[in-house]
Amino acid sequence: MAIDFDIADPHRAEEGRRKIRWAARHMPVLTEIQAEFAATRPLAGRRIAASLHITTETAVLLGALRAGGAEIALCASNPLSTKDDVCAALVADLGIAVQAWHGEDLATYERHLEAVLATDPHLVVDDGADLIAALHQRAEIGSTVAGIEETTTGVVRVRALAGEGRLRFPVVGLNDTPTKRMFDNRYGTGQNTIDGILRATNTLIAGATFVVAGYGWCGRGIAARARGMGARVIVSEVDAVRALEAVMDGFEVLPMGDAAPLGDVFVTATGMSGVIRAEHLAAMKDGAMLANSGHFDVEVEVAELRRLAVSETETRENLTEFVLSDGRSLYLLAQGRLVGQVAAEASPAAIMDLSFAGLALSARYLLGQHSSLVAAVHEVPADIDSAIAERKLRALGVRLDVLDTRQVAYARSWTSGTLDASVA
Numbered sequence: 078m079a080i081d082f083d084i085a086d087p088h089r090a091e092e093g094r095r096k097i098r099w100a101a102r103h104m105p106v107l108t109e110i111q112a113e114f115a116a117t118r119p120l121a122g123r124r125i126a127a128s129l130h131i132t133t134e135t136a137v138l139l140g141a142l143r144a145g146g147a148e149i150a151l152c153a154s155n156p157l158s159t160k161d162d163v164c165a166a167l168v169a170d171l172g173i174a175v176q177a178w179h180g181e182d183l184a185t186y187e188r189h190l191e192a193v194l195a196t197d198p199h200l201v202v203d204d205g206a207d208l209i210a211a212l213h214q215r216a217e218i219g220s221t222v223a224g225i226e227e228t229t230t231g232v233v234r235v236r237a238l239a240g241e242g243r244l245r246f247p248v249v250g251l252n253d254t255p256t257k258r259m260f261d262n263r264y265g266t267g268q269n270t271i272d273g274i275l276r277a278t279n280t281l282i283a284g285a286t287f288v289v290a291g292y293g294w295c296g297r298g299i300a301a302r303a304r305g306m307g308a309r310v311i312v313s314e315v316d317a318v319r320a321l322e323a324v325m326d327g328f329e330v331l332p333m334g335d336a337a338p339l340g341d342v343f344v345t346a347t348g349m350s351g352v353i354r355a356e357h358l359a360a361m362k363d364g365a366m367l368a369n370s371g372h373f374d375v376e377v378e379v380a381e382l383r384r385l386a387v388s389e390t391e392t393r394e395n396l397t398e399f400v401l402s403d404g405r406s407l408y409l410l411a412q413g414r415l416v417g418q419v420a421a422e423a424s425p426a427a428i429m430d431l432s433f434a435g436l437a438l439s440a441r442y443l444l445g446q447h448s449s450l451v452a453a454v455h456e457v458p459a460d461i462d463s464a465i466a467e468r469k470l471r472a473l474g475v476r477l478d479v480l481d482t483r484q485v486a487y488a489r490s491w492t493s494g495t496l497d498a499s500v501a
């Protein structure tokens with residue numbers, strides 16, 4: 078059957094194929110799951126609609142889901158993170174109905190999203206909740222029985238939907254599981270953010286002042302990596318516990334208003350809107366660089382930057398200079414969209430191995446168990462999470478200690494303390 082696709086250039090499949098093979102080499106857990114899925118076909122006859130960053134790592138994930146028997150339609154989760162060569166390989170090699178190209182405008186983004194939903198999926202796989210939100214604006218949800226949400230911001234959106242009592246099927250909040258956020262958000266985003274900043278600017282990090290907004294999973298990773306490369310790092314936070322953690326991790330913590338005149342490079346990673354606003358832009362140094370790693374392009378108020386500017390010029394790829402009326406220049410990276418996904422290549426395959434192993438196993442779990450789950454945000458079952466960590470450790474050649482029977486008994490006992498209560 079001919080598949081319905083809409084991509085930039087179908088002739089780039091070989092280019093994409095080579096890069097996907099390279100990513101797969103670093104994804105041993107997912108490769109193992111793919112082999113299992115090929116043998117057991119747990120997704121046979123199921124339609125999956127996915128909105129994801131279309132990268133080589135995503136292609137390896139989709140290979141596993143295809144091996145499991147799923148029919149897949151795919152659109153982007155960000156108009157700038159799509160790799161066109163990967164799209165071509167997904168169509169040619171996996172028969173995936175890809176609807177995306179790099180740099181598509183918002184009308185096209187929406188048309189592609191609608192085309193993917195038109196396949197009447199059983200499962201929706203989302204990164205930012207655009208598919209789930211679009212589906213919930215409809216009178217009918219068709220055959221959809223479950224969803225998976227990949228990122229922090231998406232889980233927040235789905236929880237908001239559930240909070241209004243409007244969520245219509247169970248959704249696994251993949252982001253919140255330890256093998257996802259402790260690794261992907263911290264180490265993956267930490268690295269891809271620095272990578273994106275370097276590719277867009279080639280700036281020297283040693284000795285620069287970085288201001289990191291948000292000390293959550295992503296912010297911790299970004300701050301640690303910037304410090305590791307010799308930057309002075311200032312953190313801004315709105316949560317007292319997170320701010321205290323940043324202080325004890327050795328960072329200076331300041332409100333954005335106080336940090337604005339000090340920073341050379343600003344990075345937002347909050348999932349919140351309006352983190353860098355007009356009053357902050359007004360206080361920044363000439364030459365300051367603004368990058369975002371949060372899911373949506375709402376953290377730096379780009380419209381305000383544009384309003385204050387007398388000119389706007391592309392200085393380099395993914396770097397725009399805004400000259401303000403007082404003569405200062407501020408530089409925006411990647412149009413204020415996720416800098417590591419747009420200016421670099423998103424998180425490394427070795428990290429996405431964990432997130433996407435969780436996603437593949439959650440897909441199998443949900444398609445098998447959805448009828449026993451209520452319409453709410455669910456955690457990834459703990460046995461899936463620990464199985465992923467065990468498989469990754471095995472692939473890395475790392476061995477664990479095992480509790481012996483005496484230790485297991487001790488862990489279950491209430492009698493052993495300073496005194497032995499079983500003696501009395």
Ligand code: NAI
Binds near residue numbers: 258417
């Ligand atoms: P998180 O919830 O762990 O941390 C966010 C932190 O930002 C919280 O500590 C919160 O108190 C703080 N915050 C909120 N508003 C703030 C403000 N106005 N000023 C300063 N701090 C503020 O979330 P996580 O997992 O770190 O994710 C952050 C964002 O990054 C989300 O939008 C998420 O979807 C996105 N993300 C991006 C990835 C990438 O590769 N670039 C990968 C994973 C997540």
